[in-house]
Amino acid sequence: GDSVTQMEGPVTLSEEAFLTINCTYTATGYPSLFWYVQYPGEGLQLLLKATKADDKGSNKGFEATYRKETTSFHLEKGSVQVSDSAVYFCALRDTGTASKLTFGTGTRLQVTL
């Protein structure tokens, strides 16, 4: 079945550091890929998405490129801020599965001054 594997956290960075959160997936079809973010006390918000191979999703300085050859969708940001502290979830929606999303376990990011 479908699965998503994320790097275990927490990830602790100083402000303005470079961020990478790894995500790899297993799917039987041609999935769409997503990154969601969950700030403390809130639900999940869509951060960015990519629907086909080599697409790059971007939002708020975050980027991720859909790499079919390595089945990866790593999240990157060039310079993190304290306000980026949150839990980040990688997810996929496989073809033929209606609106079902498969999530990773989430990676907590803590950014300090």
Next chain:
Amino acid sequence: ETGVTQTPRHLVMGMTNKKSLKCEQHLGHNAMYWYKQSAKKPLELMFVYSLEERVENNSVPSRFSPECPNSSHLFLHLHTLQPEDSALYLCASSQVTVNEQFFGPGTRLTVL
């Protein structure tokens, strides 16, 4: 109200209680979902309603009973829960044909 709202935000209940969680979406969507979020585990999809019909039930114990009276409202009725059911319960909605799901803030449930 905008987006997806959930009430209550926090709930503490005993194992013999009966309670209900409520979700309401103000986005004009036609699909709604219940997820369970436990520490250090992936989000678990519990139920999916599409066009007010339940289309998915991921082997959820019968002590959880969903209800979708219309496309804007979704309930999760709880009875005789176990302590391991303590978690954050998230509601989401979407258009059936569109990838993106919109999430509510969740209900933090504690079963004593």
